[in-house]
């Protein structure tokens with residue numbers, strides 16, 4: 001079954017509900033200020049950004065406010081339940097610089113070299129987002145100077161992910177800042 005079809009499944013959305021309650025909880029807001037993580041990812045006003053697996057929108061609303069009117073954010077997820085939730089939050093906040101899109105991030109449908117930044121926050125590793133397919137797609141949609149920001153949860157369990165990103169040969173490491181791994185898109189080796 002394709003990820004997009006899976007995202008419509010009632011069972012999957014039901015299973016995601018408790019996770020969603022945790023992801024969007026006040027306790028999380030209190031423990032993990034989303035703005036700190038976004039700053040650590042180098043998010044700046046005017047940038048064009050893809051957020052993969054936006055979930056309940058924990059990062060979506062602060063990210064959209066940070067990039068401002070001159071910036072643009074595509075918040076993508078496969079789960080129809082999360083997409084509905086984030087769409088409501090975006091319209092309640094009256095944000096015009098966000099597009100909430102229900103789509104498989106392995107095939108974003110975005111133009112090549114169209115983004116300044118991709119956010120992979122709490123989404124890898126995930127069975128529906130295998131790195132061998134996700135990283136080439138992120139490489140394709142990033143501008144030559146574009147950057148990839150990765151926040152892993154829980155970091156201890158996923159210690160091997162940064163090495164896998166480097167092994168792909170598609171990104172070079174910039175720095176780890178406040179738990180966020182930052183990478184620059186690498187030109188494809190001919």
Ligand SMILES: C[S@@+](CC[C@H](N)C(=O)[O-])C[C@H]1O[C@@H](n2cnc3c(N)ncnc32)[C@H](O)[C@@H]1O
Nearest residue numbers: 023053054055058077078079104105121122128
């Ligand atoms: C653990 S949640 C993280 C949500 C959010 N980034 C956060 O930190 O609150 C992972 C999210 O990735 C989404 N997801 C999983 N596979 C996906 C895919 N192939 N394309 C887009 N989103 C996907 C899930 O639906 C889920 O909302």
